[in-house]
Amino acid sequence: MSSRRTAVAVGPLVAASFSAVLILSGTAGAEDGGPASSEGGKVVDEAPAGVKLTTLLPEKISIDNGSKKTAITATVKNTGSKDSGKIRLLVVGFDGLVVKNVEGCSAIPENGLPEGSNSGFACAVDNLAAGKSKSYAVDATYDLSKAGKICLPVQTGDGKKTFWQQGPVPFGTNNPSPDAPATPLLLGTDNKPVSPGGKESPGGKELAETGPVRDLLPLGAAGAALLAAGAAGMWWSSRRVPGRQES
Numbered sequence: 001m002s003s004r005r006t007a008v009a010v011g012p013l014v015a016a017s018f019s020a021v022l023i024l025s026g027t028a029g030a031e032d033g034g035p036a037s038s039e040g041g042k043v044v045d046e047a048p049a050g051v052k053l054t055t056l057l058p059e060k061i062s063i064d065n066g067s068k069k070t071a072i073t074a075t076v077k078n079t080g081s082k083d084s085g086k087i088r089l090l091v092v093g094f095d096g097l098v099v100k101n102v103e104g105c106s107a108i109p110e111n112g113l114p115e116g117s118n119s120g121f122a123c124a125v126d127n128l129a130a131g132k133s134k135s136y137a138v139d140a141t142y143d144l145s146k147a148g149k150i151c152l153p154v155q156t157g158d159g160k161k162t163f164w165q166q167g168p169v170p171f172g173t174n175n176p177s178p179d180a181p182a183t184p185l186l187l188g189t190d191n192k193p194v195s196p197g198g199k200e201s202p203g204g205k206e207l208a209e210t211g212p213v214r215d216l217l218p219l220g221a222a223g224a225a226l227l228a229a230g231a232a233g234m235w236w237s238s239r240r241v242p243g244r245q246e247s
Contacts, residue, residue: 035059036075039188040169044153045161050082050130055089055152055166062182068141074102076125076154077133084128086157091138092120094168096146096191103137117151124157144176144183147191 036056047053056075063070076089090108093099094117102121113120123136142148151167172191177183185191 036073037187038166041152041164041166043163044165045163047080047163048082048085050080051078051084051163052080053078053084053087053128053154053164055154055164056133057150057152057166057169057187059187060184061171061187062184063142063144064182065144065178065180068143070140070142072138072140072150073135074138074150074152075133075135076123076128076152078128078130081130083130084125087125087128087163088155088157088159089123089125089134089136090120090151090153090155091123091136092117092151092153092168093140094118094149094151096143096193097148097150097171098141098143099138099150100141101139105136142171142185144178144191145193147172147193148185 035058037059038054038056039059041055054077056077058073061070061072074089074091076087078084089105091099091102091105092108092114097118099119099121102123105121105123108120108122123134125134128134140150147170149168149170151165151169153162153165155162169188170190171185171187172189173183173185174189174192176192
């Protein structure tokens with residue numbers, strides 16, 4: 001973008017800044033359930049030969065209707081034949097889904113977040129060996145009176161390239177149960193917002209009808225472009241934090 005706003009990382013946030021391409025789609029949140037899925041994911045920049053990076057989110061999550069809390073497992077995986085080298089995973093929340101913490105990762109400053117997002121964490125991965133994966137425990141809240149989305153970009157360690165991006169992809173339900181102890185949500189489903197009394201919230205219909213857009217935006221010289229729910233371009237600020245590795 002030619003102009004910069006407070007949501008764009010300005011000033012000396014961190015010495016190294018990096019850009020991220022965000023693919024349009026929906027967004028997500030909730031407690032783990034069932035198999036993991038890469039729904040809503042796309043290759044962005046070409047990865048090195050032999051490296052194939054993807055991410056996974058649970059197909060089902062559950063929102064506590066009292067506390068609005070949920071737990072999500074975000075996984076980055078290298079299904080290629082060669083090690084990835086230094087990469088990082090970003091976990092970003094949109095709309096009703098707010099990312100509160102990601103184990104072993106660093107919060108992205110508020111003025112380093114993309115326009116339209118409300119929270120985000122950067123998880124540094126020194127190297128992901130061929131056939132290996134890393135999983136991160138994500139604590140989040142979900143306001144069921146809104147739609148909610150999550151986005152998982154996988155970038156080079158310096159953030160100059162985005163090899164893969166899942167989302168923003170939605171978690172939601174068309175059959176809300178506000179009076180039950182918990183509400184189950186499905187990945188890739190637009191949420192039908194409801195008020196605590198069980199009625200559809202004002203403006204809820206418009207939110208519910210906002211479906212995922214899966215078009216890829218090109219990477220610009222001044223940074224990555226982001227158009228999610230009318231969002232503008234932004235710069236990411238680099239944060240290095242170790243994650244934990246799983247086979």
